[in-house]
Amino acid sequence: MLTGVCKEDFDKWYKKEFEKRNLPYTQGFEISDLSIQHGVLLDFFDSKDIIVDVQPFLDYDEAVYIKVMYWMARVVHLNTEPNEDSYNDAEYKTRSKAIKSAIKKANEVYNSQKEL
Numbered sequence: 001m002l003t004g005v006c007k008e009d010f011d012k013w014y015k016k017e018f019e020k021r022n023l024p025y026t027q028g029f030e031i032s033d034l035s036i037q038h039g040v041l042l043d044f045f046d047s048k049d050i051i052v053d054v055q056p057f058l059d060y061d062e063a064v065y066i067k068v069m070y071w072m073a074r075v076v077h078l079n080t081e082p083n084e085d086s087y088n089d090a091e092y093k094t095r096s097k098a099i100k101s102a103i104k105k106a107n108e109v110y111n112s113q114k115e116l
Helices: 004-020 034-047 095-115
Strands: 050-060 065-077 090-092
Touching (some): 004 095, 034 050, 050 095, 090 095
Antiparallel strands (some): 065 090
């Protein structure tokens, strides 16, 4: 899911998080449930000031919300000027697809920042 320097830095961060919590470190991240992986990756990007924002766009009648029309995904790098490389709004049919796409974009943002 992650590539380049982002993958290397994530692996270091992941191991350090286990050590901080006095938990036994295992290499089992890749075999964890996808929703668990997503949550851990979002924590990693938060710690690097790269915000992954996924929200539903809801349809409603006069009184109540009735369905999710689609999911919006956006990646924002804090303390940088917004530009096409660090900001991405897109629509997805499922939350999982939105998160997966946003993580891919966050990976690109992280790696491009490290190349500077």
